Amino acid sequence: MVENRPLLSLLTHLVLILGVVIVAFPVYLAIIAMTHDAATLNVSAPLLPGGELFNNVATVWNFDPPGLPPFWLMAWNSTLMALIIMVGKIVISILSAYAIVYFKFPFRMVAFWLIFLTLMLPVEVRIIPTYEVIANLGMLNSYWGLTVPLIASATATFLFRQFFMTVPDELMEAARVDGAGPIKFFRDILLPLSRTNIAALCIILFIYGWVQYLWPLLVTTKEDQFTLMMGVRQMAGVREVEPMWNIIMTAVVLAMLPPVLVVIFMQRLFVKGLVESEK
Amino acid sequence: MTNIEISNVRKVYAGGVEAIKGIDLSIADGELVVLVGPSGCGKSTLLRMIAGLETISDGTISIAGDVVNRKEPAERDIAMVFQNYALYPHMSVRGNLEYGLKNRGTPRDVINARVEEAARILEISPFLDRKPRQLSGGQRQRVAMGRAIVRQPKAFLFDEPLSNLDAKLRGQMRIEIRRLQRTLGTTSVYVTHDQLEAMTLADRLVVMNGGQIEQVGKPIELYDRPASLFVAGFIGSPPMNLFAVDKLKFAAGSTFPQTLPTGTGIVGIRPDSVVLGKNQPGIQLSGMVEMIEPVGGESHLYVRAEALGQVVTIVVQGRPDLHETSAIDFVLPHDRLHPFSQETGLRLGDHATHGAGMAVAQA
Numbered sequence: 001m002v003e004n005r006p007l008l009s010l011l012t013h014l015v016l017i018l019g020v021v022i023v024a025f026p027v028y029l030a031i032i033a034m035t036h037d038a039a040t041l042n043v044s045a046p047l048l049p050g051g052e053l054f055n056n057v058a059t060v061w062n063f064d065p066p067g068l069p070p071f072w073l074m075a076w077n078s079t080l081m082a083l084i085i086m087v088g089k090i091v092i093s094i095l096s097a098y099a100i101v102y103f104k105f106p107f108r109m110v111a112f113w114l115i116f117l118t119l120m121l122p123v124e125v126r127i128i129p130t131y132e133v134i135a136n137l138g139m140l141n142s143y144w145g146l147t148v149p150l151i152a153s154a155t156a157t158f159l160f161r162q163f164f165m166t167v168p169d170e171l172m173e174a175a176r177v178d179g180a181g182p183i184k185f186f187r188d189i190l191l192p193l194s195r196t197n198i199a200a201l202c203i204i205l206f207i208y209g210w211v212q213y214l215w216p217l218l219v220t221t222k223e224d225q226f227t228l229m230m231g232v233r234q235m236a237g238v239r240e241v242e243p244m245w246n247i248i249m250t251a252v253v254l255a256m257l258p259p260v261l262v263v264i265f266m267q268r269l270f271v272k273g274l275v276e277s278e279k
Numbered sequence: 280m281t282n283i284e285i286s287n288v289r290k291v292y293a294g295g296v297e298a299i300k301g302i303d304l305s306i307a308d309g310e311l312v313v314l315v316g317p318s319g320c321g322k323s324t325l326l327r328m329i330a331g332l333e334t335i336s337d338g339t340i341s342i343a344g345d346v347v348n349r350k351e352p353a354e355r356d357i358a359m360v361f362q363n364y365a366l367y368p369h370m371s372v373r374g375n376l377e378y379g380l381k382n383r384g385t386p387r388d389v390i391n392a393r394v395e396e397a398a399r400i401l402e403i404s405p406f407l408d409r410k411p412r413q414l415s416g417g418q419r420q421r422v423a424m425g426r427a428i429v430r431q432p433k434a435f436l437f438d439e440p441l442s443n444l445d446a447k448l449r450g451q452m453r454i455e456i457r458r459l460q461r462t463l464g465t466t467s468v469y470v471t472h473d474q475l476e477a478m479t480l481a482d483r484l485v486v487m488n489g490g491q492i493e494q495v496g497k498p499i500e501l502y503d504r505p506a507s508l509f510v511a512g513f514i515g516s517p518p519m520n521l522f523a524v525d526k527l528k529f530a531a532g533s534t535f536p537q538t539l540p541t542g543t544g545i546v547g548i549r550p551d552s553v554v555l556g557k558n559q560p561g562i563q564l565s566g567m568v569e570m571i572e573p574v575g576g577e578s579h580l581y582v583r584a585e586a587l588g589q590v591v592t593i594v595v596q597g598r599p600d601l602h603e604t605s606a607i608d609f610v611l612p613h614d615r616l617h618p619f620s621q622e623t624g625l626r627l628g629d630h631a632t633h634g635a636g637m638a639v640a641q642a
Contacts, residue, residue: 170365173332178379178426179353188378192369 027256033249041245056250063247068231069223071251078228079258081146081216082209088151089205090198097160098186102172112161119154123215131218145219146227150212156201163197164190199269207259228255280308281343281433281466283329288338290324290490298324300490301338306483309464311457315477316487316513322470323438325487329468330359330436343433353382358427362439364419366411372398372422373407379430390429397425400459417448424456428463435460435467441476453479474514478502486510502549504617508624511547511617517579517592519547519617530586531562536613540628544621550579551594552615561612566591568605573598582607 033041034057036050064070069077099105100112123130130149139145167190175185213229220226226234232251236243263270283306290299299321306312314322327333329340331352339346347355358379366375373394380390398404401421411419420440427435437456441449457480460467471477477484478498486493486501486509494506498514505511511519524543528535539546557563566584580593580601593609601607618627 168363168365170361170363171367173330173352174359174361174365174367174426175378176332177330177352177357177359178430179382180378184382189367189369195369 030249030252033245034253036246038242038244038246041249042242052246056246057254060247060250060254063251065235067223068234069226071231071254073224074226074228074231075254077146077225078210078255080143081212081227082206082258084143084147085150085209085212086202086205088147089153089156090201092151093154093156093201094160094191094194094198096157097164098190100157101161101164102182115154115157117154118152119158122153123149127214127218134219140219141222141225143225146216146225147209150209150215156205159197159201160194163194167193196269196272199266200272203262203266203270206262210259282306282308283343283434283466283468284339284341285325285329286339288325288328288340289336290321290328290333291336298490299328299336302490302492304485304492304495306466306468308466311460311467311469311480311482312485313469313471313477313481313483314485314487315471315474316493318472320487321490322472322487326436326438326468326470329434330357331355332359356430356433357436358430358432358434359436359438360423360427360440362442364411364423364443366419366422366426368411371408371410372403372414372425375411375422376407376425376429379426393429393431394425397429400428401425416444417452420444420448420452424459428459433466435465437467437469437471439471440469442471442473449476456480474516478514484514486513488513504626505547506626508545508547508619511619515549517550517594519549520553520591521545521547521619522587522589524621526587526589527562530564530584534561534563536562536616538613539616539618542620543618543627545619547617547619548611548615549594550592551577552612553591553593554610554612555593555595555599555607556610557608559610559612561610561615563608563610564591565606565608568601568603568607570603571601580607582609 029045029047032046032049035053036046037052037055040046040050060071062070062072068074096115100108100115105111134140134145134149137145139148171189172185175189180188211229212227213233216225216227217230220230228251232248232255235248235251283304285302285304285306288299288302289297291297302325304312314325316322324333328335329342331347331350331354335348339348341347342355342357352359367378370378376394376397377390380393385393394407395404398407401424403418403421403425406414406418406422411422414422420443423440440456441452444452453476456469469480471480481498483495484498484501485495488509493513494501494510496504501510501514505514505519508521511521522545524539524546527546554561564584564586566582566587568580569583569590570581572579572581577594577596578598580595580599582591582593583589584591591609619625620627
């Protein structure tokens with residue numbers, strides 16, 4: 001809607017600014033808290049930055065309290081988990097989308113709908129049976145247990161399917177005439193054409209993997225498998241001791257950093273992948 | 280030697296729709312055969328069946344003596360040029376040209392030589408390192424042709440390759456395709472709905488309608504002796520004038536010819552066969568000019584003949600000294616009339632040149 005009413009646009013801006021403040025203020029508090037020492041933070045929440053930033057970061061990096069693995073190990077676990085989920089999801093979904101779009105096999109539509117159904121059953125809904133399966137397979141406390149159940153989902157399959165449907169059939173026919181079999185066609189033509197889509201999905205899926213909390217909490221009981229999301233939560237939950245807010249907030253901000261960096265640096269590719277379907 | 284034999288080929292789709300209803304056609308080595316017809320007549324389906332992109336429901340297709348019914352497109356050793364070019368968008372022009380050769384494990388030096396050769400013939404050498412999207416429509420068309428010729432296949436299949444180009448380029452590319460095909464001497468099948476393209480390109484023209492062949496022959500034969508009302512209406516622009524015989528007899532009076540075959544229900548005449556004026560041998564008619572289309576070298580007159588109750592199209596050379604509403608006399612020469620049966624729509628008389636038998640005889 002394009003309207004020229006100054007009062008109305010003032011009002012809409014006020015609402016938007018209010019929204020931004022509500023969302024951004026806690027983040028701001030965390031960033032500020034990361035620059036103060038524990039004593040200051042236990043008294044009040046300051047609004048202006050202090051001088052303890054480098055101290056805090058150095059402390060957190062080597063932080064190794066009882067009951068928790070060192071910070072760097074948790075960061076490593078989180079990174080590995082996010083990367084495995086990202087790669088696994090893309091590989092599985094692009095292959096299944098290829099099968100569904102380009103091959104005629106019995107029960108093709110049934111297969112498609114079964115995949116589609118999993119969209120409606122997120123991990124949280126099927127968490128108990130999934131846990132049972134993973135436990136019986138002996139995958140608790142392993143990277144496989146952490147990632148495999150999260151890899152199976154339909155979002156990416158669906159996205160690739162939609163993209164493949166926009167690729168003109170003649171391209172496949174031309175490839176057939178040119179002597180390219182199904183694997184060559186996939187590797188030489190479909191994969192390069194999906195480049196931007198893959199990039200966009202990489203970002204979404206990396207973040208999806210990075211922020212997982214509930215599932216890692218369930219399947220990991222050994223310290224050395226803990227992820228950042230769990231670790232940060234547990235730092236704040238230590239009994240009998242005053243919470244060390246400066247350390248916690250620094251850990252929070254550091255944990256937030258990778259997704260933010262990914263988005264900032266890959267934003268162009270991300271938007272391109274979602275908007276433009278290269279023909 | 281690549282001849283293509285199509286015998287009793289049928290295509291039935293899953294829903295029971297019969298797209299091709301039994302076609303026999305033989306295409307001789309080095310011949311350029313054009314399949315032409317209105318949309319939905321099955322011409323593209325037939326081409327795709329030759330290419331191996333559609334399965335064959337019944338009958339056989341053989342290329343150079345091999346029955347190819349069960350062969351993959353790549354095994355048939357044909358090359359196809361698609362309507363939307365179907366260039367691989369992420370590959371350079373060179374990549375597009377090479378792809379088919381690479382897949383066949385052609386040695387590198389042969390690939391390079393063939394690509395250079397094709398690029399030279401088609402004048403696309405300066406663009407070899409560009410991507411298809413950086414090329415104009417005409418250049419893309421050339422690349423698509425190049426992709427076909429580097430393979431040196433047994434046959435070229437063209438699926439309306441010029442219909443995405445503007446009129447001027449289309450004319451230019453038509454001549455180039457013709458010249459290229461002549462030079463290479465490769466057996467070719469060309470599908471189009473444009474009858475001018477069909478007439479000018481074809482060694483032999485196949486007019487299709489409703490999944491069947493209406494007529495096969497040299498373009499001029501089809502123009503001079505259309506075997507059916509359908510061909511008469513489809514080939515030639517502006518289309519042939521068709522009259523019901525009773526009305527024409529009434530309007531012609533004593534000038535009506537006695538020589539028409541018995542059973543003639545409809546009489547046709549080409550607009551360029553009608554002669555202006557009076558006192559010439561033939562059916563004498565008169566009418567009023569409703570519209571004049573000056574095309575340049577010739578003019579198209581649309582004349583309402585009251586006695587016939589319909590408009591007659593006349594093509595005259597140059598620019599006649601006429602204007603709209605002028606009253607004119609014109610003559611339909613007897614020897615230029617095309618007699619057709621009302622019931623079957625087929626041409627009558629000894630000159631009838633209809634059916635698949637013709638195709639076999641010609642080959």
